[in-house]
Amino acid sequence: DTAVSQTPKYLVTQMGNDKSIKCEQNLGHDTMYWYKQDSKKFLKIMFSYNNKELIINETVPNRFSPKSPDKAHLNLHINSLELGDSAVYFCASSLRQAGYTFGSGTRLTVV
Amino acid sequence: DQQVKQNSPSLSVQEGRISILNCDYTNSMFDYFLWYKKYPAEGPTFLISISSIKDKNEDGRFTVFLNKSAKHLSLHIVPSQPGDSAVYFCAASGGGADGLTFGKGTHLIIQP
Numbered sequence: 001d002t003a004v005s006q007t008p009k010y011l012v013t014q015m016g017n018d019k020s021i022k023c024e025q026n027l028g029h030d031t032m033y034w035y036k037q038d039s040k041k042f043l044k045i046m047f048s049y050n051n052k053e054l055i056i057n058e059t060v061p062n063r064f065s066p067k068s069p070d071k072a073h074l075n076l077h078i079n080s081l082e083l084g085d086s087a088v089y090f091c092a093s094s095l096r097q098a099g100y101t102f103g104s105g106t107r108l109t110v111v
Numbered sequence: 112d113q114q115v116k117q118n119s120p121s122l123s124v125q126e127g128r129i130s131i132l133n134c135d136y137t138n139s140m141f142d143y144f145l146w147y148k149k150y151p152a153e154g155p156t157f158l159i160s161i162s163s164i165k166d167k168n169e170d171g172r173f174t175v176f177l178n179k180s181a182k183h184l185s186l187h188i189v190p191s192q193p194g195d196s197a198v199y200f201c202a203a204s205g206g207g208a209d210g211l212t213f214g215k216g217t218h219l220i221i222q223p
Contacts, residue, residue, distance in 0.1 A: 004154075033210045043155070043200065045210040055209050090154055092210075100145065100202075100211060102154035 006091045006103035021076045023091030032074035035090040114138045117214035130188040134201030141203040
């Protein structure tokens, strides 16, 4: 009974493609996030989103966009994939900035 | 500009001894600090947290100490067990909806 689930776990795709990673949480949390772990293993926030606001890390290219159909889902869309987008992407959620829970990650490889 | 720093990429400790992982931060607005444990191919798992109004929080074998004046926190694991071998991330929050700021992690290796 996974609290934060993201799919797919692995994604291999060619440069220039558009892809999506899905995330769902069943914790009743009010805020969801996307983090990127790069080749140096550094975890950096990309987006945070609740019903009221989307906060974007200014270093994230606009090829990345979060889509939230409802409070339990925050999907990540990536357009025109580049080699440098290869990383592990983690979804997370929290309730009023507490109880942060992470998904198991999606390893994206762009070839 | 790293706002959360873990200066030891790795740490090796003998089983049964105390493991001490350190973390420094620069942003005075941080008021909530967390430690996460991560195994390969898995997401970070929450271990323990501390609010800036406290200087110590304990949960079983894990204790986190916060020194606000020094902008320093540490995680103590005692006694260390083989299953504690993992990467430990220090993270901080400023209370807003802008998520956590992570350190680069410390790879803890517990030797038998």
